[in-house]
Amino acid sequence: MDYLYLDAVSWQYSQAIYHAAAYLGREVLILLRPSTPYVCIGYHQDAQQEIDLDFAAANGIPIFRREVGGGAVYLDGDQLFFQLIVRKDNPAVPAKITEFYQKFLQPVIDTYHQFGVNAEYKPVNDIIVNGRKISGTGAAQIEDMMILVGNFLQDFNFEMMSKVIRVPDEKFRDKVFKTMSENLTTFLRETGSIPSNDDLAADLLPHYEALFGKMEAKKLDAELVQKAEEILVEMNTPAWLLANDRRRPDSSQVKIAEGVFVMQKMVKTPGGLIRITAVNKEGILQDVHISGDFFFFPAASLELLEQALDGVSVDSLSVNTVVEEFYRQHKVESPGVTPQDFAQLLTA
Numbered sequence: 001m002d003y004l005y006l007d008a009v010s011w012q013y014s015q016a017i018y019h020a021a022a023y024l025g026r027e028v029l030i031l032l033r034p035s036t037p038y039v040c041i042g043y044h045q046d047a048q049q050e051i052d053l054d055f056a057a058a059n060g061i062p063i064f065r066r067e068v069g070g071g072a073v074y075l076d077g078d079q080l081f082f083q084l085i086v087r088k089d090n091p092a093v094p095a096k097i098t099e100f101y102q103k104f105l106q107p108v109i110d111t112y113h114q115f116g117v118n119a120e121y122k123p124v125n126d127i128i129v130n131g132r133k134i135s136g137t138g139a140a141q142i143e144d145m146m147i148l149v150g151n152f153l154q155d156f157n158f159e160m161m162s163k164v165i166r167v168p169d170e171k172f173r174d175k176v177f178k179t180m181s182e183n184l185t186t187f188l189r190e191t192g193s194i195p196s197n198d199d200l201a202a203d204l205l206p207h208y209e210a211l212f213g214k215m216e217a218k219k220l221d222a223e224l225v226q227k228a229e230e231i232l233v234e235m236n237t238p239a240w241l242l243a244n245d246r247r248r249p250d251s252s253q254v255k256i257a258e259g260v261f262v263m264q265k266m267v268k269t270p271g272g273l274i275r276i277t278a279v280n281k282e283g284i285l286q287d288v289h290i291s292g293d294f295f296f297f298p299a300a301s302l303e304l305l306e307q308a309l310d311g312v313s314v315d316s317l318s319v320n321t322v323v324e325e326f327y328r329q330h331k332v333e334s335p336g337v338t339p340q341d342f343a344q345l346l347t348a
Contacts (some may be wrong), residue, residue, distance in 0.1 A: 009032050010035055031081065041241075043067050061160075067299065107208045135150050137150030269337050283314050
């Protein structure tokens with residue numbers, strides 16, 4: 001397996017490089033940080049629902065939608081990213097996504113320990129210190145490759161994060177800021193200092209080598225750069241950013257009449273927030289759209305689930321039967337999210 005320690009790169013490359021490695025089928029551990037701030041949203045999220053796009057534009061904050069689930073996050077140079085790309089059939093890779101998280105987050109936890117932070121694993125994919133989260137992590141599958149991404153939170157701009165997300169009012173925003181401050185922590189808060197990126201990288205590497213064997217240090221090569229540029233042509237665009245907002249252009253054309261109404265409901269599950277928008281026409285589901293900060297494997301099958309729910313009766317038994325069968329047929333894994341959660345949203 002290769003090892004790339006890049007330190008500061010452009011914000012675009014901080015996302016595009018690991019996507020490129022996955023599409024090229026290259027096993028690699030990457031460590032880097034963005035040279036300028038940006039906001040990154042999860043694969044299943046709706047940018048216009050989650051982000052204050054006007055505030056971001058006015059403050060020159062780019063927004064990027066990754067091919068990894070989870071929630072929106074403000075990213076900057078005070079965070080060192082770790083990005084592990086490995087073949088799904090690698091003997092070291094567990095079959096279950098929950099085991100994947102636990103195994104491959106352990107090197108990160110061990111590195112925190114080396115720098116005086118008493119970090120521990122909390123299922124499904126959290127690293128915490130005294131009950132507070134100290135690393136944002138996520139996983140995805142791209143073709144035959146498994147991806148684990150996350151960060152060492154050296155410091156964090158709570159104020160900017162609270163400003164860039166979309167909220168109904170300023171009172172709610174204040175609550176978000178307070179809650180984040182109470183439930184997230186950083187190296188600086190825990191130890192009073194920030195370790196250098198060089199030192200973090202040097203300590204993390206042998207912990208991963210204990211799992212995969214000796215890694216070969218490489219520089220960013222032409223193949224990765226070319227693939228990253230190709231990916232950015234598609235992904236660093238409004239069309240990609242708003243791809244999970246695909247129902248919105250048609251919503252104004254929906255005629256509301258007797259027996260026809262639009263539903264938008266959400267629920268917070270152990271696996272994250274789920275938001276569903278759908279039309280209920282005479283007790284039959286139409287135009288179902290699912291978004292949120294949860295994880296869903298394989299990610300591309302979420303749209304197929306939306307299609308499978310089209311035409312289903314709006315009752316718990318019918319919806320639950322369809323979703324359970326979909327999970328079985330498509331071998332879906334959604335840590336912390338169950339078929340019953342979808343039924344609750346669509347029939348409550």
